[in-house]
Amino acid sequence: MGDYLLKGWKMLGTNCEDCGCILLRDKQGADYCVACNELESDHDKDNPAVNEEAARGLHREAQYATAAKDLASSSVQEPDINHVASPPRNITQQEDTVPRNRLTSANPIAVVSSAPQQVSSASQSHAYSQAGEWEELAEVAGMSVEAVQKKLVWATEELGKTSSIENSIQLCMLIKACAEALVALKKV
Numbered sequence: 001m002g003d004y005l006l007k008g009w010k011m012l013g014t015n016c017e018d019c020g021c022i023l024l025r026d027k028q029g030a031d032y033c034v035a036c037n038e039l040e041s042d043h044d045k046d047n048p049a050v051n052e053e054a055a056r057g058l059h060r061e062a063q064y065a066t067a068a069k070d071l072a073s074s075s076v077q078e079p080d081i082n083h084v085a086s087p088p089r090n091i092t093q094q095e096d097t098v099p100r101n102r103l104t105s106a107n108p109i110a111v112v113s114s115a116p117q118q119v120s121s122a123s124q125s126h127a128y129s130q131a132g133e134w135e136e137l138a139e140v141a142g143m144s145v146e147a148v149q150k151k152l153v154w155a156t157e158e159l160g161k162t163s164s165i166e167n168s169i170q171l172c173m174l175i176k177a178c179a180e181a182l183v184a185l186k187k188v
Contacts, residue, residue, distance in 0.1 A: 004034065068169050141188040148185065152178040 004024050005011060012023045012031065021035035152175060159171040 004032070064165070068165075137188070141185055145182060145185045148178050148181045152182070 004026075008027055009032070010025045012025055014023050014031075015021065016023055016033035016036060019033065019035045021033055024032045024034060026032055155171050155174045155178065159168060159175070162168055162171065
């Protein structure tokens, strides 16, 4: 309203019948309600049918949503749980099975998808007969659950901190992969 007064418009002693705002009169003598007209122009500014910039923004959002959906559907694969895993090897608490540089990867999905997957055809028919091997498998599965839970907590914290849409999508995909991994590990 101050901008209009500085341009030489006059403030009238009457109010707008629609909104109750004080009316202004321009140099040509036409009455003008700032609240009603500014509200309409703000609405028009965001309307893609009226404003070209709003239409471009809507088009970009649609393209990004399509690309994100394609990325999510192409990178998330259903785990194959019909195979028996190879016998567990001895793993100590200090041994790292994933190199540290992978854990600090800029792409958190790479950490999950680059985990080694070794299932040989000979091990598919192998049945565990000794109780010690089952205990060892349960211990390894427990350690795996703990590692996935830590990754899930980390991804959740990072999701709360990030303002990047791309990083948010990747973190959501990582959280989904961790949740699916936890479900599969709990079945072991």
